Amino acid sequence: MEAGDSAGAAVAFEKLLLDKEGVFGRNGLSTFGTRYGLAWALGESGDPTSAVKAFEALLADRIQALTYKTRTFSPRRSVRAAQRIRDEQRAVDLEASSGATDGSAGALPQLEPPVPSARYGLAWWRGKAGDSSGAVADFEELLADQVRLLDTFDPQRLATRHALAHWRGEAGEPGRAVALLTELLADQTGSLGPEHPDTLKTRHSLAQSRGEAGEPGRAVALLTELLADRTSILGPEHPHTRATRDALADWLSGPGPS
Known part of the structure; x- marks a missing residue:
């Protein structure tokens, strides 16, 4: 698969x-x-x-x-x-x-x-x-x-x-998703570390949920930070890096992901 x-x-x-x-x-x-x-x-x-x-x-x-x-x-x-x-x-x-x-x-x-x-x-x-x-x-x-x-x-x-x-x-319920992901991110950062793949995935999800909750500017900021980190950690062509790049492009081009 x-x-x-x-x-x-x-x-x-x-x-x-x-x-x-x-x-x-x-x-x-x-x-x-x-x-x-x-x-x-x-x-x-x-x-x-x-x-x-x-x-x-x-x-x-x-x-x-x-x-x-x-x-x-x-x-x-x-x-x-x-x-x-x-x-x-x-x-x-x-x-x-x-x-x-x-x-x-x-x-x-x-x-x-x-x-x-x-x-x-x-x-x-x-x-x-x-x-x-x-x-x-x-x-x-x-x-x-x-x-x-x-x-x-x-x-x-x-x-x-x-x-x-x-x-x-x-x-x-994007607002509820934001709250749950914010709590999860804090726990993962503390227990797994900021560069762990699961921590990075949660950052991506949180950015998307912020945008869907009516904060597109915040989504752009979070995805921009995440893209830099994923590029540094995973490389520019890693599938997760490309997913973050695509999501950022979506938020920059319109009201939300396509």
Whole structure:
């Protein structure tokens, strides 16, 4: 997908999935990683509705597989295991994200989560399918669980905060998006550093949200600063540098991005 052929990636994932299911079964961790990649590729290829359905099925199977595990533990461990499974169901597929995947998960161009998460994928593509309010609700629920289960600066929690801000803006609340992104940027700058890729992505999103909230001049100023930093850190032809350059040109040429 990084090469721009999302449709081709979807076909490749479908073929890989057949092999994975034959070797590891439908509920194997490696199979889940491939199913995540396929679901994301479907969305990137222009079919967000199919992506939503694929993520819904993936999440349902993930929960079923985790629930089944509670019945395979010894009685001495069953209470602790049951609590862990409930946490995993409500949170971010923690077991599947522990590194036991095949690395084939699809990538988000701007808001890539650090690990495959069916709940994140479902929320994201629900928004892309036209239900931005539903995406906001899903991400709020996911973030509430992450607040309970994960450290403040856990990469998964930070990624969810960014996605929630994005969909707040898409749902017609750019001012709320600005507030969320401002808080996130402060946390990322302190925990990750000002030059970390995720910090730079948040700066880009914040600049865009400032413009959409009625501050085009502020958007221009922030994007100008970011363009200089991205050019210095990433180089002038890096995709993220070009994205910032294009966004700045949009704000300079009119009332907002095209």
